[in-house]
Amino acid sequence: MPSTDVEEFRRVVASAKHIVVLAGAGLSAASGIPTFRGPSGLWKTNDALRLVTPAAWREDPSRIWRWANYRREMISKASPNAAHRALALLSLPSVRSRLGYAADADFTLVTQNIDELSTRALDALLYPQSGFQLLLTETSPEEISAEINEAKARVLEMHGRVWDVVCTRFECQHKERNYDVPVCAALAESADISAGNALPRDETTTNAAAEVIADSVPQSPLAALHSSIRAPPPLRRTGLRPPTPPPPIPLEELPRCNRCGSLVRPGEVWFGEAAMDMDEIFARVNDADLCIVVGTSATIHPAAKFAATVKERGGKVAVFNLERTKGDDASDFLFLGPCEKLLPEALG
Ligand code: BJW
Ligand code: ZN
Known part of the structure; x- marks a missing residue:
């Protein structure tokens, strides 16, 4: 069974040198954008x-x-939520160093979302009003801006942008x-x-509704002989x-x-069309020693295979999702709950 140990997860993040995050619609759910599948x-x-x-x-x-x-x-x-912000911060070397993670690790955020909220979370850090730069006293504003711009280049929006x-x-x-x-x-x-x-x-709903209407048709004394009278009326x-x-x-x-x-x-990328930036994405996934999977049902290819590829190549996988998803039993860590709460908590 995957671990739910946050301290152990942090140790794995700290030792990772090639981090890939795979994000899906659940990352933006708390921003008010509905997901695709599910009720x-x-x-x-x-x-x-x-x-x-x-x-x-x-x-x-x-x-x-x-x-x-x-x-x-x-x-x-919609605006970026706490999960977008947590990932934006993790993508910056100065912040990683501050949190005890490797500043020299490379970090790539592969998102299936077309909402641009991951980039906007990084942009928000550029504004002096965000107060963010004041936290990193040992890094100059110019260095922070450069880190943010580099991190933006490493947000790969594989399904394009709306x-x-x-x-x-x-x-x-x-x-x-x-x-x-x-x-x-x-x-x-x-x-x-x-x-x-x-x-x-679906059939059940339609037939059930038709039955209700059929039952309301006045019954003729000859109904038993003329069963067609009891036939459900046409759907229209x-x-x-x-x-x-x-x-x-x-x-x-x-x-x-x-x-x-x-x-x-x-x-945006439609079904049957090639996803974007795939050469770079495959290179990052093949290199990754840690894949953090956030808010995706992992049912749509090619993204559906990324976590398994990282595992096959000896890397670790951590899944953040509201519920169990396909293949998550093979992951090393599983954090079930809203990512906007669990990601900032887990990353520290
Ligand atoms: C939370 C949470 C919270 C909620 N906290 N968690 C058979 C086998 C293999 C492949 C195929 C096949 N048949 C067809 C294919 C290919 C097809 C595919 O995979 N189909 C599947 C149905 C099997 N794939 C494609 O066509 C892709 N292209 C491709 O394969 O190209 C091949 C090619 C190569 C070379 C040349 C030509 C072609 C393209 C896929 C494009 C997908 N596009 C969309 C359209 C968006 C438009 C729009 O937004 O208006 O992208 S579909 C939709 O699904 C969207 C998403 O990015 C994508 C993935 O969904 P995602 O993000 O996983 O969302 P959900 O809703 O499924 O999951 C949300 C999760 O969040 C859930 O698990 C929740 O529990 C969780 N959650 N709140 C944490 N707060
Ligand atoms: Zn033109």
Whole structure:
């Protein structure tokens, strides 16, 4: 069984020379951004295959832009939480030295999140008002700024960013950050994004509802002979159909490329597309002597295999999650609970 011993975990962090953190949606849950799977996850009520795949984009770009705009709205309201801050601090050599960890270790944060909150947690430390620089009296503000900028370069956002837009014209492919919310005028009136994305009700719910309605049909004395009278009414009478999708937005009204005027797409990585920075990520994972896995169900490839790779190559693995996840029994440490509480506590 994995250990829950915090002191032992700190000793492992202290001796690690190549630290990789793998983060998922649970890292940002305390910032108010819902996770994907689980009872209140985004994929519980929205159909991922209709929203985050190249095929869905080919079918209806306006549906995908509605989804991306909804995610932008949600993420624009969020700020980094205590878990983002704990990882930001751990990524700085001066802080590691202060905490008794190796200042000369290399630290990489690989995040599946598209919310940019890990980078923003580092940016926040740059502001003199944060008071952070006053804590490190032995390091000059210039050195701290340099450390923060280096740490930002080591935040690898493997599923891209919600703020990226990429030109779809093959000859252009211009990519830029666009922080507009709404991202274009046509998306200003945020339609009910669940319309048309909703998953079909499961059989049990549908049949149970149909039964209730069937039972309310007045019984004819001949019902026993005419069993068809007792047949459940058609589903359209149950009111359980998904809401009607809003009409598509004309392509010319969707976000356009600043360079060539063609349609742009949201820059996050969809299912079936290659994750970003993979050469660097594989190099870091292969080298890692410690992998800290935070708030991910570890079900989506290629990230799903990182912890196992580190173990196979002799490194240690520590998992921080609200609940048990696939493969965590093979980890060296398991800290079950909210990472925004447990990570700052465990890292000291
Ligand atoms: C807390 C907490 C708290 C909550 N504290 N914990 C069969 C075998 C192998 C692979 C495949 C296969 N079939 C298909 C594939 C490939 C596919 C895949 O893995 N599919 C699986 C369904 C099997 N993968 C891909 O397609 C990827 N690309 C790829 O494989 O490329 C190959 C390739 C190579 C070369 C050329 C071409 C192709 C791409 C995956 C892209 C994923 N994109 C999304 C879209 C986001 C859009 C948006 O945000 O709007 O990224 S999907 C979604 O899942 C999002 C996430 O980054 C990703 C991972 O989810 P995550 O972060 O783990 O979230 P959850 O919700 O699952 O888990 C949250 C966890 O937090 C839970 O465990 C909670 O308990 C915990 N938690 N609160 C601590 N406070
Ligand atoms: Zn272009």
